Amino acid sequence: MKSNLTGNRYIMDVGVLKTELYFETDESMVFTIIDGGSLTENGYSEHVETTVAEIRPQVYMIAWKELSGATVTHVEDHENGIIYSNATLPDGSFYTMKGTIKPLSP
Template sequence: MTTAIFPMAGLSFEVDYGDLNATNAYDSDGLSMTYAITAGASEGATGTVSFEWRSLPGGAYAISWQEADGATVTHIDDFEGQRSLSFYTTPDLQFYRLEGSLKPFAS
């Protein structure tokens, strides 16, 4: 795990994958984030999780966490280019690959 503070700590972002929209609010500690599903089949789901991140070549970030129900999520987020890839495995082992926009969220 990296010891640097996540560069997006204290900021919130909206992801739009078409059939699923969410907000991700990174806590100022750079160690936890709160997600909220705002549209789609899981609308209303929310949680606060610990996450890990790594910077990637080209300025993108790999961000991963595990939700309370056991679901696992990995994002490849390009904050500057405003694009997000998400790889999500549900507790019953369904696997999803999502791609969409990523933009700052004004709360």
């Protein structure tokens, strides 16, 4: 089943990190760091395999593992423009972030 995310781009802003998310398919996404703050370098981009679960219309839980070994889980509420992001880095540090998610105009 194709989600409403597929083929769309979004801007995620959690204060310490601003990222573009491009959902190629229900199983893959490309993220590009717009402003990495102190967490990562600006301009870094990576293609990741995703698991997408629709919680209710316009609310999704999305999880992936990055090349670095970092794991990320989002709850994206597109109806209200809110994102909750949890990330565990390879060194074991854990980040819980909340911010906004907005569609990027084509």
